[in-house]
Amino acid sequence: MYKNMFIIVLLAGLGILLGSFLLTHHANKALPELPAYYADKTASEVGAANVVTAVIVTYRGFDTLGEVTILFVAASLIAMFLKTSKAPKDRHPRPSSVILSTAQKLLFPLIVLFGVYVFTNGHLTPGGGFQGGAVIATGFLLLLMANPQAEFKHGLLNFIESISGTSYVIIGILGAILGLGFLDNRFMSLGELGTLFSAGAIPVIYSLIGLKVGAELSNILHHLNEVQNEA
């Protein structure tokens, strides 16, 4: 009884707190100097409808390269430490039902397609390479859920990862040679604001990041699953 009372009080307190935040919230319309610069100049300078993407890929593109490298190092370390032995363990996970495995087969291409949609539209919608890569990895996670002893196409994943990583750096250098600096997007045509082929090299760069992140996260999932199969 006291437990129920406590829960009611907790929920009511939470509701009042959130409600008062919501009712007293006033948006601060005037931007400080730095955000105002990005908000004003992004569309004309970079050609991206999404300011955050423009900041991540071009203005702070070097940071993003560092982030991708960190993810790569993490994936490599996981692969290095988890791979202990080759002998498969005699493991009998409960097989999934035919409903889950069939639904997974039907959904898998659609989830990967949605991930691709998220990162190719990174300059237009609130998406981007990291998010799209995570969505693609979700598809692979679903594959492992439906069939825990599934085998990935390891070579293909590694190939995609290394090719996209290399192309990312090459495009960055191209920007330095043809444009104004490393990872500058303006050596390709900016196009019309709001269309798919616009914002110069941003969609290309974000697609490469998305592919790389998706392949890396899928590889991590596969290694984590494999370590359970090993004795």
Add this chain to the structure above:
Amino acid sequence: MNLKNVIQIFILSYLTWLALNWSVNADVLITGAIISVLIAVLLCSHCEVLQEVRLSPKSFAYAFAFVGVFWIELIKSNFDVALRVLTPSLPINPGIVEVKTTLHSNIGKMLLANAITLTPGTLTVDILDDRMFIHWIDVTSTDINEATRAIVSKFEKYLEVMYG
């Protein structure tokens, strides 16, 4: 690699891509075609799930009929369960019953189980070959044949034409 399967996955992905973008500019069309081909050929050469669909005019007609019947059942049973929830005495009579299905293909079984699960009042708990175990909120009969007639038959006759 199966050509029919690859083509079906390609059409499915391409239609989804067009609906997601909701525009028919040249750039969207070209990008979508490239991505759909890559997905169908590289990633999904083993998802053999749509092959069992029969593509004949009759099966299309039955697909529309199935969607109609399904929506009517969905709304009817939602009202039924909502009334049960609102009644103070909570008139439920739950239990897990066994039913049989005559469908053979995996996708047919999945669609049947999903239709049963989505209509409130029935919930597919497990499926073993052609036996389905269904949690029923108001058990009127524990006999296999009776329960099959009450739960499965209304969807099955449409799915049978579409998927066999």
Add this chain to the structure above:
Amino acid sequence: MVEIILYIAGGLILLGMLTALWRFVEGPSSADRIMAFDAMTVTSIALIALIAFFNNRIIYLDVALVYGLLSFTGVIVIARFLEKGL
């Protein structure tokens, strides 16, 4: 008129989420909690769609789709973990 009806709908959806939160806190088993969580995330898809309408931004619907995908995967992972299928 339309906006008033939609505000009422939004209030009802929020009330429903709070009610489901009760089950999430109360339990009693972990399966109950994940079921309440699933209901809350599915409900929040509707809420995000309403917010998209009020702000007149179609791009919020992408967020709703990602939300649905993550809720689905989360429930599947925990359900498979509970039945020792991993």
Add this chain to the structure above:
Amino acid sequence: MEIRMLIGSIVTLIGAIFIFLGALGIVRMPDLYNRLQSGTKASTLGTILSIAGIGIINPAWAGKAFIIISFVMMTNPVSSHTLARGAHHLGIPLSKKTVIDKLKEAEANEKKEEQ
């Protein structure tokens, strides 16, 4: 124009009512399986109707609304089924009102045959 928006908003309101009733079912029902029945399924219909209403109000959004609706209809029964199957395997008890449990009998029979 105005009538179409009115229809859309009323569809959304009906969806919201179903969501609320589903949440009520989650609290009131006696065991996990009944909660899955009334709760998740009612909230699924509620979500579908809400998004359909938004799609009716704004026809330009219809494509994305259709995608979300088909996605929810595809995935939600699967996750409910997986959760119910896992819970039954784990041995989460059914309520006292339960009349019959054929799945338990079938599993017991299978174990007997193995021995």
